[in-house]
Amino acid sequence: MELSRREFLKGAGSAAAGGLILGPSLLDRESKAFAQGSQAADPIVWEEILYQSCGVCDNTCGLLAYVKDGHIKWIEGNPADTLGGAGKACIKGVSAMRNLYDPDRLKWPLKRTNPNKGKNEDPGWVKISWEEAFSTIAERFNESMANYGPESILLIARPKDQDTRLQKAIGTPNQVCHVDTCYITHEVAWMAMVTNGGRSWTMDLENAKYLLIFGWDQPGKSMQSHERGYFQALEKGAKAVVFDPRMSLTASKADEWIPIRPGTDLAVVLAMMNVIISEGLHDEEYIAEYTTGFDKLAEHVKQYTPEWASQLSDVPADDIVRIAREFATTKPAIIPTHKRDAGGPLYANGFSMAQAEIIMCALVGSIEKPGGYYLDRKPKVRSMDEFAPVTYPEMKEKRRVDGQHLFPLANKKRKGAFAHLAQGILSGEPYKVRVGLAKGYNVLSFPNPDTIIEAIKTLDFLVAVDILPNEMCQLADIVLPDVQFLEKGGIEIREYHALWPQIMLRQGTGALWEEKGWGSIVNGILEAMGKPEFKVDWDGLEEAKLQDAGTSMEYLESNNGIWEDKKDPVSKKEFSTPTKKIELYSTVLKKEGHEPLPVWHERLTTPTTEYPYYILTNHLPWQRMGRTSNDPILTEIQPENFVHMHPDTAAEIGAKESEYVIVDSPTGNSLKIRAHLTRGIRRDCVMTEHGFGYWSKALQVAYGRGTCDGDLLPERRIDDTLKTYAYNAAMSNSILDVCVSLRKA
Amino acid sequence: MADGRHVGASAEGRAIARAVVYRFMSCCFAHPDRELLELFDSARLEEFLRSWRYLGFGTSEEIGRITGWQKEFASHDAALRELQKEYTRLFVNACPRVVAPPYSSVYLGGQRRVWGSSTAEVARLYESAGLSMAKDFHDIPDHIAAELEFASYLIVQQCKRADNGTDGADLADIENRFITKHLLRWAPAFLALVIECSRTTFYQVMASLARQFVEQEAKRFSEPRHGTSNSGNTQKLGIPPPSEEQHANHSYD
Numbered sequence: 001m002e003l004s005r006r007e008f009l010k011g012a013g014s015a016a017a018g019g020l021i022l023g024p025s026l027l028d029r030e031s032k033a034f035a036q037g038s039q040a041a042d043p044i045v046w047e048e049i050l051y052q053s054c055g056v057c058d059n060t061c062g063l064l065a066y067v068k069d070g071h072i073k074w075i076e077g078n079p080a081d082t083l084g085g086a087g088k089a090c091i092k093g094v095s096a097m098r099n100l101y102d103p104d105r106l107k108w109p110l111k112r113t114n115p116n117k118g119k120n121e122d123p124g125w126v127k128i129s130w131e132e133a134f135s136t137i138a139e140r141f142n143e144s145m146a147n148y149g150p151e152s153i154l155l156i157a158r159p160k161d162q163d164t165r166l167q168k169a170i171g172t173p174n175q176v177c178h179v180d181t182c183y184i185t186h187e188v189a190w191m192a193m194v195t196n197g198g199r200s201w202t203m204d205l206e207n208a209k210y211l212l213i214f215g216w217d218q219p220g221k222s223m224q225s226h227e228r229g230y231f232q233a234l235e236k237g238a239k240a241v242v243f244d245p246r247m248s249l250t251a252s253k254a255d256e257w258i259p260i261r262p263g264t265d266l267a268v269v270l271a272m273m274n275v276i277i278s279e280g281l282h283d284e285e286y287i288a289e290y291t292t293g294f295d296k297l298a299e300h301v302k303q304y305t306p307e308w309a310s311q312l313s314d315v316p317a318d319d320i321v322r323i324a325r326e327f328a329t330t331k332p333a334i335i336p337t338h339k340r341d342a343g344g345p346l347y348a349n350g351f352s353m354a355q356a357e358i359i360m361c362a363l364v365g366s367i368e369k370p371g372g373y374y375l376d377r378k379p380k381v382r383s384m385d386e387f388a389p390v391t392y393p394e395m396k397e398k399r400r401v402d403g404q405h406l407f408p409l410a411n412k413k414r415k416g417a418f419a420h421l422a423q424g425i426l427s428g429e430p431y432k433v434r435v436g437l438a439k440g441y442n443v444l445s446f447p448n449p450d451t452i453i454e455a456i457k458t459l460d461f462l463v464a465v466d467i468l469p470n471e472m473c474q475l476a477d478i479v480l481p482d483v484q485f486l487e488k489g490g491i492e493i494r495e496y497h498a499l500w501p502q503i504m505l506r507q508g509t510g511a512l513w514e515e516k517g518w519g520s521i522v523n524g525i526l527e528a529m530g531k532p533e534f535k536v537d538w539d540g541l542e543e544a545k546l547q548d549a550g551t552s553m554e555y556l557e558s559n560n561g562i563w564e565d566k567k568d569p570v571s572k573k574e575f576s577t578p579t580k581k582i583e584l585y586s587t588v589l590k591k592e593g594h595e596p597l598p599v600w601h602e603r604l605t606t607p608t609t610e611y612p613y614y615i616l617t618n619h620l621p622w623q624r625m626g627r628t629s630n631d632p633i634l635t636e637i638q639p640e641n642f643v644h645m646h647p648d649t650a651a652e653i654g655a656k657e658s659e660y661v662i663v664d665s666p667t668g669n670s671l672k673i674r675a676h677l678t679r680g681i682r683r684d685c686v687m688t689e690h691g692f693g694y695w696s697k698a699l700q701v702a703y704g705r706g707t708c709d710g711d712l713l714p715e716r717r718i719d720d721t722l723k724t725y726a727y728n729a730a731m732s733n734s735i736l737d738v739c740v741s742l743r744k745a
Numbered sequence: 746m747a748d749g750r751h752v753g754a755s756a757e758g759r760a761i762a763r764a765v766v767y768r769f770m771s772c773c774f775a776h777p778d779r780e781l782l783e784l785f786d787s788a789r790l791e792e793f794l795r796s797w798r799y800l801g802f803g804t805s806e807e808i809g810r811i812t813g814w815q816k817e818f819a820s821h822d823a824a825l826r827e828l829q830k831e832y833t834r835l836f837v838n839a840c841p842r843v844v845a846p847p848y849s850s851v852y853l854g855g856q857r858r859v860w861g862s863s864t865a866e867v868a869r870l871y872e873s874a875g876l877s878m879a880k881d882f883h884d885i886p887d888h889i890a891a892e893l894e895f896a897s898y899l900i901v902q903q904c905k906r907a908d909n910g911t912d913g914a915d916l917a918d919i920e921n922r923f924i925t926k927h928l929l930r931w932a933p934a935f936l937a938l939v940i941e942c943s944r945t946t947f948y949q950v951m952a953s954l955a956r957q958f959v960e961q962e963a964k965r966f967s968e969p970r971h972g973t974s975n976s977g978n979t980q981k982l983g984i985p986p987p988s989e990e991q992h993a994n995h996s997y998d
Contacts, residue, residue, distance in 0.1 A: 025765075025789075025792060026765055026768050026769055026784075026789045026792055026793065027764055027765060027768055027897065027901055029768070031879065031894060032879065032881075032890075033878065033879060033882050033884075033888070033890065033891035033894050033895075034876045034877065034878065034879055034882075034891070034894070034895075034898070035876070035877045035878065035879045035880070036879070041877030041878070041880075042877065042878075043872065043877065044868035044869075044871060044872055044877055044878055044886050045865055045868045045869050045872060053755075069862060069864075069865030070860070070864070070868055070886075071861075071864065071865065098858065100858045101858040101859045101861075102858065102859075103843060103851050103857060103858060103859050104838070104842075104843065105848040105859075106838060107837055107838065108837060110833065110837075113830060122835075122839075122840040122841075123840060124830065125830075125833050125834070125838055125839060125840075126826070126829050126830040126833045127776065127829060127832065127833045127837050127838075182777040186903050301942075435928070469840075470836050471900065474840070479838075511883070512859065512860070512884075512885060513883055513884060513885075514883045626912055632856075632857070640808075650932070652903060661987070696840070697840045697841030697842065698839060698840050698842065698843075699839070700836060700842055700857070703841075
């Protein structure tokens with residue numbers, strides 16, 4: 001028996017020689033893997049240095065990604081980005097290629113074949129085409145719109161351009177993101193009292209001489225813009241005083257750490273205002289020029305004495321007086337804030353604290369001044385709707401499933417409430433949402449995740465868009481793969497710490513598989529829904545924004561990947577409030593029925609015999625939740641989370657270092673977690689780290705490590721949040737306003 | 746094959762048979778579509794079987810099952826759905842884990858990742874053979890299906906050169922390096938995982954046949970006339986099949 005190569009190679013239809021071979025031959029099939037004939041092709045193994053803007057956290061530090069052997073081998077900071085890492089990249093940034101090359105990543109659209117959803121259900125994924133994914137989504141969305149109205153569609157997504165386009169084209173009010181558990185208090189307070197932009201993220205820390213800090217710990221989260229500014233200030237001799245129930249990384253580097261009772265920072269600040277004003281230490285000139293409402297404030301804070309605040313906060317009255325004097329007389333002085341600090345949505349009085357922080361900075365003249373806060377200086381570029389104008393359908397239903405419409409100021413930011421969402425979905429009030437899409441959000445980001453899991457299971461249909469097959473994907477009917485930032489090209493307009501206008505170039509490696517960017521996904525869904533008029537040329541939009549800023553891709557490519565209009569910020573004296581001044585007494589808050597001046601309110605919960613300890617949370621400097629949690633090397637640094645407690649607290653329950661203990665929460669959940677003993681925490685507090693407890697078995701590294709702190713934190717009912725309406729314009733959800741108990745495992 | 750000009754009839758036949766088997770296997774480890782089903786309905790299956798026998802493989806249980814696996818399903822559509830589901834589970838995304846990521850770098854280089862140095866190695870070999878990836882391939886160069894097709898391509902090109910009377914030594918060298926220094930270093934471990942964990946007859950059978958073939962290739966390339974020393978190439982990499990227990994004690998290598 002002989003095979004003839006000639007018979008094989010003759011091509012299709014070759015006759016059988018000796019009855020051995022039947023054509024056409026397998027060898028004539030066209031290749032799917034390799035380029036054919038003279039088709040122009042890119043090299044597979046290339047070398048280049050790519051400009052990038054980091055996508056791990058909001059700090060968007062400029063990066064250089066070194067491509068060697070056809071893949072990114074090394075990442076470091078781009079020295080030209082002096083607003084970000086200034087040539088440094090944090091460990092999360094330099095690790096980003098392990099997320100890019102993670103074999104667990106989502107690669108193609110997936111469809112679930114197992115109708116049962118839950119923690120122990122294998123979704124039974126099958127790879128499908130984008131066409132099938134889009135047409136399935138469009139069919140389910142259109143069906144829901146036709147039967148139950150556009151409001152029956154829920155988008156769990158950030159209000160960025162793409163998300164907003166999809167939301168407005170559909171006409172649903174329900175676009176819900178996480179900020180009620182993040183920075184909404186700061187945003188609404190700044191919006192009401194200072195500026196419509198409402199973002200307190202741009203601080204001239206390095207020129208500050210006195211940093212008064214209430215729980216702020218950006219250095220402990222490796223947020224480089226703030227971290228760099230903090231340490232530069234300290235190097236230049238600034239004094240830092242940190243009020244925090246535990247010794248954060250920021251506190252560990254400060255001149256003073258004051259272990260305050262959690263949720264009483266507001267009392268201390270109110271008393272400090274009283275000291276500053278009654279002793280005439282405030283900046284009269286600045287107050288006259290920049291602010292309104294001083295007299296009402298002066299009268300209001302007289303009731304808050306240092307002795308009174310001391311009783312509440314465990315901070316000695318002498319220290320309150322001394323620090324108030326130091327703060328007012330060591331200029332420039334600033335209270336840095338961001339996200340989940342004492343002015344964040346941690347406790348019921350968080351919004352009042354955010355208000356108070358603005359007032360304190362105004363009293364010493366450090367808003368729109370060197371060493372203080374600046375309003376962001378983003379480049380003036382056209383918006384998506386200006387670039388691609390379209391008439392959106394009228395949004396008939398304005399009530400939202402998370403109740404945000406009941407809080408008009410928070411609703412202006414249209415960001416929603418994670419803590420209310422489970423109740424909103426499960427109660428079917430004010431109406432039932434039927435289908436959903438979650439973009440880049442995991443169920444573990446919600447307080448008490450089990451309730452949102454139950455709620456999401458009641459949806460008829462869910463789409464999840466993400467990079468890794470996390471828990472949200474486990475519950476989805478269709479899973480869509482998003483591109484990782486290192487694959488993505490385009491530009492990044494700096495939002496965070498924009499002391500001056502800056503645009504960074506993104507040079508991507510291109511998608512490894514068939515992932516699509518979020519803009520393309522939105523266009524695909526709109527097209528399939530029969531709404532092609534809402535599609536946006538996203539690349540064209542970026543080009544237009546570059547033009548508006550007065551630059552171009554070519555400029556970015558030949559100028560270190562960065563365009564900036566670098567100039568010293570000139571102080572603005574006009575603000576976008578009704579009086580055009582910084583309103584110490586806020587007419588905007590007053591108009592909406594909120595307290596125009598910060599009034600002392602206790603937190604909702606205090607220790608009881610049953611639950612004797614305050615709970616605190618934090619996340620590790622080298623982790624950024626889902627973006628890093630499946631990274632083997634970062635996980636090796638600390639494979640599971642701990643509950644930090646004072647040795648005396650540990651002694652009460654007989655726990656030793658690294659032994660397992662049980663933390664019980666009023667949510668009904670109990671976490672088994674290792675104890676870490678430290679004197680850097682109050683005896684009545686325990687602290688645990690966020691970013692653990694993943695149960696998606698499709699995450700090989702992250703799966704099953706540690707516990708989810710969210711299990712200890714209660715979801716909220718809209719009715720209960722409404723009870724705090726007078727002092728909670730932001731509809732913050734008091735995420736840490738809960739106490740827990742401890743026992744030995 | 747090192748020479749290419751002096752192949753005897755049986756050597757040349759063997760080359761063709763190897764090319765057919767590589768290409769057939771490549772089709773079987775690509776994402777299953779209608780073309781794959783047609784492969785098993787058409788003369789191409791016969792072509793594969795003849796090539797298989799030509800390489801000296803006897804009738805085995807797997808060969809018996811290769812024609813029968815479709816009968817387990819009510820229809821072509823049902824068969825395709827099941828294969829696609831299993832393909833996704835084995836090679837794309839799955840719970841509790843992607844069973845056998847079909848990329849060399851996951852098995853070589855000590856890091857569980859895609860696009861490792863072994864990917865670059867094999868991509869360089871593609872380039873040295875004048876190939877680049879198709880624009881619509883949308884996958885990583887060291888995907889098992891691409892690698893198996895590459896082997897087939899190299900053999901066919903050498904046969905064509907021999908036909909034209911041109912020298913194929915450079916291609917023979919690439920083939921030798923590719924198979925001994927790359928493919929044989931990871932395919933056994935990958936196939937072992939598929940054999941161990943597949944829930945469908947199709948992938949069990951195909952992986953099992955592929956393993957037999959790869960073992961023969963290993964022997965073939967260790968014969969002295971290939972002039973290469975490749976001690977250790979045939980050794981299995983010893984990655985044990987996954988178990989829940991192992992998962993719980995996951996280490997990072």
